[in-house]
Amino acid sequence: MKRLLAVITGALALAPLAAGAAPRPDARAWLVVNAADGEVLAAHAATARVPIASITKLMTVLVTLDHAQLDDLVTVSPGTSRVGESTVSLRAGERVPVRDLIEAALIQSANDAANALAEHVGRGSVRRFVFLMNEKARTLGLADTRFANPSGLDAPGHYSTAQDVTRLARVAMRKPFVRRTVRLRTEAAAGRTLHTWNDLLGGFPGVFGVKTGHTAAAGWSQVAAARRPGVTVYATILGGPTRDRRNADLAALLSWALSRYAVVEAIDDDRTYATATAGYGRAPVRLVAEAPFRRSIRIDRPLVEQIVAPAAVSLPVERGQRLGVVRLYARGKLLGERPLVAAESRTAPGLGGKIRWYATRTVENAWGVIW
Numbered sequence: 239m240k241r242l243l244a245v246i247t248g249a250l251a252l253a254p255l256a257a258g259a260a261p262r263p264d265a266r267a268w269l270v271v272n273a274a275d276g277e278v279l280a281a282h283a284a285t286a287r288v289p290i291a292s293i294t295k296l297m298t299v300l301v302t303l304d305h306a307q308l309d310d311l312v313t314v315s316p317g318t319s320r321v322g323e324s325t326v327s328l329r330a331g332e333r334v335p336v337r338d339l340i341e342a343a344l345i346q347s348a349n350d351a352a353n354a355l356a357e358h359v360g361r362g363s364v365r366r367f368v369f370l371m372n373e374k375a376r377t378l379g380l381a382d383t384r385f386a387n388p389s390g391l392d393a394p395g396h397y398s399t400a401q402d403v404t405r406l407a408r409v410a411m412r413k414p415f416v417r418r419t420v421r422l423r424t425e426a427a428a429g430r431t432l433h434t435w436n437d438l439l440g441g442f443p444g445v446f447g448v449k450t451g452h453t454a455a456a457g458w459s460q461v462a463a464a465r466r467p468g469v470t471v472y473a474t475i476l477g478g479p480t481r482d483r484r485n486a487d488l489a490a491l492l493s494w495a496l497s498r499y500a501v502v503e504a505i506d507d508d509r510t511y512a513t514a515t516a517g518y519g520r521a522p523v524r525l526v527a528e529a530p531f532r533r534s535i536r537i538d539r540p541l542v543e544q545i546v547a548p549a550a551v552s553l554p555v556e557r558g559q560r561l562g563v564v565r566l567y568a569r570g571k572l573l574g575e576r577p578l579v580a581a582e583s584r585t586a587p588g589l590g591g592k593i594r595w596y597a598t599r600t601v602e603n604a605w606g607v608i609w
Contacts (some may be wrong), residue, residue: 260489263487266477267401270495273408273463273470279495287382287397288476291451291459292324292347294390294398294527296410298355299340301370303413305359308337312358318350323391325350326430338414338427345418345432347450349389364388375402378409383395392455400474407448407472408463420447433485437485438462442492448472458484464492468501468534498536504566505531505576511564512547516555516584522582524553525562531574542567547578555585 260270260280267283277286319330326348328334334354336608341350347466353364360367362388371385383406384394398406410416419425423439425432435452438445444464451459457477464471473491478484507530513522523549535541554563562578 241556258494261487261490263475263491264479264483265459265475265487267400268473268487268491269404270471270473270491271404271442273465273472274591276405276408279471279498281493282315282402284401285382285399288400289396289453289456290390290398290403291392291474292349292390293403293406293449293451293459293461294385294388295343295347295352295407296372296416296449296461296490297374297385297414298367298388299343300406300410300413301338301367302340302355302359302375302377302540303415306336306355306372306577308335308415308437310336310358312336312339312354314354315357315362317530318353318357321353321389322349322578323349324435325562326432328428332428334428340415341419341422341425341427342417342430342432345422345425347435348582349391350490351428352389355358362476375406378405380405390453390456392453399400400476402578403461403476404472404474407463407474411447411463420449436460436462437462437481438492440598441485442489445492445495450479460488462488462492464496466496467498469496470500471486471495498538499534500537501532501534503530504533504535504541504574505564507576510581511545511578512562514548514561515550517550518553518587520553520584520587523551523561523584525578526581527564527576528558528560528579529576529577531566533573535568535573539568541573545578551580551584553584555580555584557581588608598600 266288267286269281269284270279314328314332316330319328324347326342330351339351339355342348356364356367368385373421375383380402383398383402384395386393423434435450444466447463448461458481459476463472474486475488483557507527510524512525515522544565556582559580560577563575566573
């Protein structure tokens with residue numbers, strides 16, 4: 239029996255639309271993206287060049303990890319011990335492992351720890367280290383970023399953007415030691431107890447980093463990462479008016495972004511996707527998915543389902559026999575597919591059965607002509 243191919247394509251609604259527009263943080267710039275592909279979910283002034291305060295330390299740590307080992311010992315210089323504002327009060331002559339200095343820089347945002355790392359990698363020259371920071375920014379494609387120091391203290395020509403900061407955070411979080419460190423609320427390091435400035439850790443479900451920042455020029459800033467089953471998002475706020483407002487706006491932005499996604503059974507192995515005629519009086523063959531396909535999807539965006547299956551099949555057909563395919567697309571991109579298989583077996587009739595079937599059809603056709 240000839241197999242005719244049927245192709246069915248249509249829009250598929252898998253979940254109710256989530257209501258509500260994106261929040262509007264009170265900040266100079268903000269951005270929220272899907273971590274998997276960098277898709278921008280919402281943004282404001284994302285390419286505006288602004289101070290970023292201690293978010294700078296993400297680059298300080300990246301450059302350090304490029305040029306030093308975690309167990310390297312750093313001797314604190316007199317100049318580093320005099321660095322002000324947020325510090326862990328390092329003492330001149332103190333010898334501290336790189337790992338402890340990184341933890342101090344990321345958890346407690348210690349400026350003296352950042353400066354110690356810069357002097358160590360820069361072989362005594364912070365200026366040489368800053369050059370490496372800017373070279374790293376260029377390599378990462380951070381076209382609107384420039385560093386003047388390793389700590390993020392306000393300085394002429396020290397700036398970045400919400401877009402670049404988000405990119406920097408995503409790159410930094412590829413480092414296992416960074417990922418482990420930025421999720422800590424407290425830690426013992428360098429003979430001290432560190433305390434995070436990230437108020438969302440432990441306060442917003444699913445947050446696991448990344449870095450805060452505050453100076454007079456930068457305002458209250460932060461880049462945060464949060465996850466729920468099937469999706470991770472990064473949100474950046476630069477230049478908020480207060481710490482509390484930054485926290486509230488960032489939480490609202492993360493909540494909204496995460497609500498755009500749901501994990502659904504996009505292909506259901508209990509569903510009949512097509513039926514194919516079997517001939518010789520046999521019942522049609524139902525075609526079902528070989529296995530389910532679960533996926534995190536944007537619930538405010540329709541999917542396109544394409545079913546490719548035969549209109550008729552040749553007998554015999556065995557249960558589980560692959561006979562077609564179902565594919566899912568979003569904006570023309572293939573999200574996933576599953577083979578379509580026969581839900582039941584159909585045997586082929588023997589010679590006698592075929593003769594009887596043809597004879598019956600002949601009589602029925604003749605009877606139709608007479609009447």
